[in-house]
Amino acid sequence: MFIRLGITPGFRTFRCKPQDLGSAFILMKRKYSARATEHILSSSPPTKKHRPYTATMVASTITLTDQEKQLKDLLLDVARHIDSSPSGNNNNEPVILRWAGGWVRDKLLGIESHDIDTAINNLTGEAFVGKLREYLDIPGKKQLHKLQDSDIGRLHTVARNPDKSKHLATSTIKLCGLDVDFVNLRKETYTEDSRNPEVEFGTAEEDAKRRDATVNALFYNLKTGEVEDLVGGLPDLEAGVIRTPMEPLQTFMDDPLRVLRLVRFASRLGFRIDRAAEEVMSDEGVLRNLKIKISRERIGVELEKMLKGKHPVESLRLIDRLGLYHAVFTNPERPDMPKPDISHWNLAYECLFFLENNNTPESIWQLLVSTEEARYFAWSLATLTPWEQLPDDPPLKSGKAALPLATQAAREGFKAPNKLSDVVTAAHRHRPAILELKAIVDQQKVEMEDRAKFGMAIREWDARAVGSWRLQVLYAIMVDVAERTAGSSTREEVLIQWQDFLDHLVELDLMNAASLKRLIDGKYLSKELGVKPGKWTGAALEVVMEWQLRNPGVEDPAGAVEEVRKRKEELGIK
Incomplete structure (x- = not known):
């Protein structure tokens, strides 16, 4: 299926349902009485579990920016140079360049994109970039394309690494202010006795079929100005559907990481995953392969993109509903790694979603989450709350405490960086102390006015993972909400108490206690x-x-x- 672009101006808009407006309640900052008897009132419908389709195709044509036009003209000239050079093209097949995948999808949806994947029909990415540099060394060519030396970045080649699901080398270079990847069109053939595919040059159709989703398999042909749809990506883009180009079960068995990639794209775009794909995403064989075939670093990359995105809660809802939790959050190298009960996990991540969407002055979110890194850590902590229900491992032979199970799941499950792992460990180990201080405020005990007691505790929590005591409290809140609202309490009742606790810290002027400098040394x-x-x-x-x-x-x-x-x-x- 082909659509001519850049000829007929006009706009086309997809059907779009109203966007989910978030929580059923507005958690505003309040000053409560000592017993915190005020209630938070509801004035809107309950939170919807699934965000409706929200991505919109804003144009029927791809309109290139000035930088993209400059890049397109340059690459077409390089292709002509290769075709006309006696040593440039060994098989006499003209060089055909296509911009592929995410850039095409995002441009059709009206989403700004600065990363362009360039697919080449008959050269490797590294070979093409070599010819590109050869072309630019010809006198007058840089001037022809209005290029300065600063417009051409250094070439970086990411080597093939099958063990990490990187099956082909990719050459990346900065051109015209854009990050451009070059790689040849390819087909991948998997065999039952090998975890890595055989990769060779392929046609555009073969390349499209090996991709994770049809909406990511669209091409923009630089020479013809056409969008080339070889697997039904355009109808799926219009319908808001994430669908695999090939049969779903085989697609996931070949590369189980595609399960998480589909979750990420569905949550990012507000699309729904095709039912046929959903039905096999939790297949026992797929999940087993996800645990043992894919490197945990690659899983960590996908999870990080989900949690740093605009809709992390949608990703967690899908992971939860599709039964992917135990394949992601685990230690695959440990045969006796327990599995926590996740039947109430949604209460924790929905709590965090509620707090983030009700971010008002001196609210829980504003008091505890102040940076983008803290937001990412907060959502990472939300994924680990189910582990709090399980007992710790016995001490090590050295007598040292074993790492908390939550930390093991983070470090080995998605290769959490050391800083995040330290926060997880501190959040687990300090939760009893946090609850103890909160109880003092709940019960209006005399000690609640002991500024040193609260301040020294905060400094102790922070010393174990510098700058994280607020996140440790947030973790305690999520666990508390999940535990208590699974019983007879409501989320609002639990959060009122935590807001009261934080109010008290504010009144004592202790929110910056961890960074207080000593008067003397x-x-x-x-x-x-x-x-x-x-x-x-x-x-x-x-x-x-x-x-x-x-x-x-x-x-x-x-x-x-x-x-x-x-x-x-x-x-x-x-």
Whole structure:
């Protein structure tokens, strides 16, 4: 199926249902009474579980930007140069260039795109880029295409790595302000006794059929200006459907990572996954291959893209509904790795979705999530909440505590970076202490006015994973909501208590307690006490910090020194 582009102007819009407006409730910042008896009222329908189709085709033609036109003209001239060169084309077949996949899909949907995949019919990507550089070295060619040296970046080739589902080398270069990948058209043949396909040059149709989804298998032919649809991608784009070009079960058995890629594209675009594909995504063989055939780094890349996207909750809803959880969040190298009950997992991630969509001044989300990295970590933590129901592993032979199961699932399941793994570990280990402090506020105990007690606890949580105490509290909130709303409590009742707890921290001016600087250091303290520094110094400086927290705004350290002096015997100062 071919559609001529760039000739007839006009616009076409897909049918679109109203977008899901989010939560049933508005969690506004409130100052509650000591018992937090106010209720959060509902004024809208319940949250919909599935976001309707929202992507819209805004044009019936692909309109190229000035940069894209410049790039297109350059690449066509390079192709002509290769065709006319005696040594440029060994098989006498003209060079045909196509922009492929995501760029075509996004341009048709009116989504801005700066990454272009260029498919070549008869040259490898690396060979074509070599000819490109050869062409640009001809005097006058850069000037012809209005190129400066800065417009041409360095070539970077990503090597073939079958063990990580990278079956063909890709050459990447910066051109005309765009990131351009070059790779030859290819076909892939899988055999039952091999986890890696045989890859060779293929036709455009063969290349389209090996792709993960029909909407990602569209081509834009640079010479003809046509969109080439060889597998039904355009009708699926209009219908808002994610469908595999080939038979779904075989598609997923060949490359199980496609299961997660389909989840990602469906959640990103607001599309639905074709029923035939959905029915086999949780096939036992597919999930087994997803666990053992695909590198966990590749799984981590897909998951990170989901959770950093605009609709992470949609990805988690699909992972949950399609039964993919235990294939992703696990340690595949550990035969005895337990499986948590995920029947109430949705209560945790829907809670986070609720909080993010009700981000008002001094709300839970605003107080606890302040950066894009924190948002990504928050959604990563939401994926791991089911592990809190299971007991810890026994201590190691060395006596050291074993890593929490949640951390194991993160590190080995999707290769979470060390920083995120540290946050997961801290969130698990400090959850009892967080709940203990919250109970003090819930019960209006006298200790709730002890600024040092709360401040020192916050500093302790943060010391184990710097800058993360807020995320640790957020994790405790999600687990608490999942546990209690699975029983008799409502989500709003639970969140009111947590809002009250955070309100109290704000009133005590402790939200920045973790970054509070000491008035004095060990050297100053040693001099004032007239003793040599020793093992006592660290504990004494903690006493100084407690004094600071109980005496906010006091800049004279004399009182802190006197507090240490009073406790010399306890601190072992001689």
